[in-house]
Structure formats: structure tokens, C-alpha cells
Amino acid sequence: MMAESRTEEVISTSDPTVEVIEEIQPDGTVLRKKKTTRTITKRVLSTSTKESETSGTSSTSTITSTGSSSSSSSSSSSSEVLISSESFKDITSGETKETAKETTKEAAKETKETKETMETKEKEDATKSESKRAFKYKVFGEGDSQAHPFYRFLARFPLKSLPAQHQRPSPIKPVLYAYAPGWKVNRPKETTPEANETSEEKKEEPAPTTGSFDVDSLKWMAYLKFNNIDYDIRPAFEPNMSPSGKLPFLALSDGSFVTEDGFEDFVQMNGSPDAKLDINEAAEAFAFTALAESKIHAALIYTLWFEEAHFKNTTRSHYFGHHVPVLKTILAYQEKSSIVHSMLLTRTQIDRELIFEEAASAIDSIATLLGDSDYFFGKDAPSSLDAIVFAYLHVILTLPKVRSADDSGRSSELARIVRKHSNLFEYSQKMWRKYFSA
Template identity: 25%
Template structure:
């Protein structure tokens, strides 16, 4: 014996024809990601390399590269690299950002077992924890107080004069922008609008020739200061200054812009080229592509 179920309500044929144009599809439920899908190794998110991201894990962006160099020069190995994340996915909409499986546990942050995505300025604190540093080195790795104080001037030179030249001649090598390229020029350059203009003076007309001259002087001074030393300022081990210098030299030497005034000034200094090549191998060895064993 069989039974059939019929509905006492039937739709008019025109309405059934109309609704047939909008069929109802059902899909299986989306399963939540298992807990083990979270990264189990520290992973740095960077802007992609210039080419061959499967083998070249050094970012083409100088801001990302200087933090990669910092991590490598602090002897932290096995850090994974992801270059498929847009800048909007980083902390504050900027890269690099560092995912760590165990949070730093700073006030107001997540529980330690949930992991954490760190902005760039917290990378040194994470490295100190990884290296079990109980007390900060007052000399920051430099051989004496004088060298530490001198390093401040070289950092200013790199992040001022050299960075301004990078923005002017190789803008694709950095996502950071100097607040004023004109600040390195003396006397200050003229505004974009003249005194007789209908518009009030604004901006600055930065002559690229002056930027190039300042840059050439900076690279010459950098080469003389390095001389034949293993690390800048005669340090026995790499310092933050070495990480910064490497980032700029690597970005200049391996830019997508072939030749150019910036690269020419560096290639004239054999010691800078040899130093960058040696340090490049050290930095590359510290990173592994995310997903590789």
C-alpha cells in the first residue's frame, strides 16, 4: 500500500513559470578550519620579490627587507615568508607584519596560545624573546658608546639622503614616502608655484640633480667608513645599522631599473658590492617559503 502526499495549494501556471527562472540551490555547509591549520612557525608577510618568489625570498621593498635583514642578523632561523598578502592585510594596512604562534602577551593583546600578528616595530621585542634576552644591550651590539652614537648619524644619512634618492629615481623600491625630499637640500628649493602665480605658494620643486649629488656623497662616505671591515663601524657582530645598510644597497643593486645613477654609484665601490653579496647569502639562509618543509 502506498500513500501519496498532495498539496491543496497549487500555484497558477504563469507564476510557476516565472519562479522556475529563479531555482533554489542548496550547498553543503562550510566546515570550520581545524585548529592545526594555523601557522605553527613565525611567518613574515612582505611585499613580493622582483622575480621568482619560489627561490628569491627577499622583498623588493626596502621597508620589508630591512626587517628581514634584522631578523637574519639576530640569528633567528626558520622564519617562513609569505608574499601573497596585500598591504591592507597587514597591521595598520602596512607590510611587513609578523605572525607569531605565541603572542607577546603585551597588555590588551590576545592570549598567548592564540598567536598574534605583530607590526614591524614590535619585531625587536619578539626577537629578544626568541633569543631569551633578559637585559637589553646598552651598546646595541656596537663596540663602544662612540660607535653607537656614530651609528645614529649613519641611520639618518640612509633614511634621509639615500631614501630620498630612492624615492626620486627608484620609486618602486619603497612603499614608504619621505615627509619632505626637499628637507635634505640646502638652501631649500623654490615652491612649485611662483610669486606671480594666482595660487598661493605650495609644494617644492626638487631638482633631481641636487638629490643625485647628495646621494653620491653619501655612498662615497658609506664606502669609506666600511673600508675592509666585516661589519660597519668595526663591530664584531652585525648591528641594526648593518641591516639598514644592506636593505638599501640590495634594493639599489637589484632594482628592476637597469643601470641608472643610483646603481652606478654603488657598483663603483667594490667593497660595498662584495659586502652586499656576502650579507645577501646570510639573509637568504634565514628564511623558508611558507608551506615548504
């Protein structure tokens, strides 16, 4: 009796190779199929046994299979069979079949999604076309819309793009948008009736806007003039028109803007340098700048916003006078509330006597530093410290006088402190005449 047993042992499996096959369907869609092939090395063992009652011996033979052919040997041995990708089609493993099924499912899913997307787009286009037709029928009625009287009427006014009739020319020189002019503005000279008869033939151009009632605006006006930078002034009263949300700012001919943080760099690149300060003078100028912008500034802010006489008659009308009365009052009190908040960030309370004592001490120190010189540190040209000190002195000294029974001279106290120092008063007048007076 012959008994035969056959066993297969997988020795190794190579990495699968994926091949994408694209098939164009009749509806125009593309069906993508993935073909995965791999090489499997197997060991095939086949053993035949002959049983006998008399001899109990057995012989074994190993068959090496390559496709359908076979061979035998007398000795018991094993051989390795390499199955190629072609023969693998007939001996497909369960894993490969599952991969093929998943690939088919993914391809079918992609095809379904593509069809759904195209159907959705077609529905949207149809809805738009239907809405256009409905509007067209509603306005012109059914039939040929071009024959409708209303359509023929509209056809007489076709839409055309015309060039601008007037374009604002680009500025030739920088334009400074700032609070302007100052507290006091020169009025035009009075003329006689005889002179008015010839005024139509020869009209005088209006005097240029000079100065400012705002310290920051006047400071940068002076600094630009000190460095021989020519510019025009445009009165502005809305801080939000500035890119930084604060006035002043400089508009250049190339369309760019210079705000407060960039003024010094702009001056150093485009202007003639002002007075050169050594290291010690620069450090001292920095200290006195901080002194003016903290102590004198606090006293000036208190005078403008907390002295009721100035707040109602001067400050409110200059900063917000371009608004209607109700809005002017609301905005003025909002700004006052913001100033109170900012002042309380650096002090525990707003004490008038302490504020003015500190301002008087700072003014005394600045007067001592100036001495009898034309400019600070005895220079032949003004520096940035001159621009800052001049701005504060000029705004304080030109502040309009307020006549009020309740004021008792409180609103002009800061100006009296400055006038005690004749060198500061003369310094302010001299700087104004030289750089600002027309």
C-alpha cells in the same frame, strides 16, 4: 463676664521621617506610598479675664493641654506640650497634607506609566505574532502548516551546525608578510624528458621565497636573520592586511602580530643579541641610519617612481601587478602622488641633481665607515646598521636594467654610484650569500 483667649506658638519642628509602604494591586502592579511623620513642639497659652465694674482686677490661668485633658494653676505661667506622631495624625499641618498629596500623585503617575509600558509591550508582541502568522499563512496557507507539501519538503533539509572540514593549522614559527621576492628570482632548472618521467615519484619542493624588492621588507628580513630568529615568508602586496596599514608585519603562533614599531622589542626578547655597540658606536650608528633613510632613500624613491622607464616597467608591475591593468595604473599614480606630497614636506622642490648629489655624498661616508671590515665598526657580527645599509645596497644593485632610448642611462645612475665603491659592492654580495642564498 468671662472672656477666654487661647494662643498656640510653635517652638520647634523635627526633621520629617519618610516611610515607604508598598501595596500589591490586583493587576500585579506595586503601588508605593510615602508616609511622612514629624514631631512638633508647641506652646499653648490660655487666658481667662473676669471684668467687674467695681474692681478692675483680673486673674489669668494657664492651661496645659495634652490631648483632651487640662489643668489650671493660680499663677500666670506657660507650659510646653510635646505632640507625638500618634497625636500628630489629628493635628496634621498643611505642609504634611501637601506632601501626602504629592506622594499620591507620584504613585498614581508611576502606576500609569507602568501600565502604559506593559500595554506597549503587549502590542509589540501581538504585532510580531501577527506578522509571523501572516507570513506563515502567505507561504503555507491557513490551517495546519505542517500538513502543507512545501513545509514537508523543507522538513527534509533541517538546519544543522557541522564542524569545519578543514582548519588551518596554527603556524609553528613566526610568519613574515612582506613584499617578496626580490627583483631577480631564480628560475627552476630545465629537465630532460627522461627526467620528467621520474618527476612524479620524486617531486622537489619549491625553493623558499627569499629577499625583497622593498627596502623596509628586506631590512626586517635581514634583522631577524642576524639575530637567529627562524621565520617563514609569505609574499604580500596589500598594506591594508597589516594591523598598522604598512608592510611588513610578523604573525606569531599565539595569534598576535608584530608591526614595524615592535620589531626591535620582539628581537630583543626572542632572538640572540646581535653585535653589541658601545655608547659612541650606538650614537654613530643612529646618525648613519638617519643619513641612509633620508639621502639614499630619496634617491631610490626618485629612481623607482619619477624615472619614467622604471615607473612603467618595474615599479608599477612589482607593487601593483596583482591587480587588473586599469586598476594597477590608477593605484600606481595614486601612490606616486602620495610620494610627491611626502617628499615636499621635507624639501621645497624635487630637484633631481640635488637629490643624487646628496645620495652620492652619503654613500661615500658609509663606504668610508665600513672600510675593509666585514661588518660596521669592525664587529664580528652584524648590527642594526648592517641590516639597513645592506637593504638599500641590495635593492639598488639588483634593480633591473631598463633599455629605453629616452632613458639615456638615468635609471641606473644610482647603481653606478654604489659600484664605484668596491667595498660596498663586495659587502652586499657577501651578506646575500651568507644569509639569504639557498
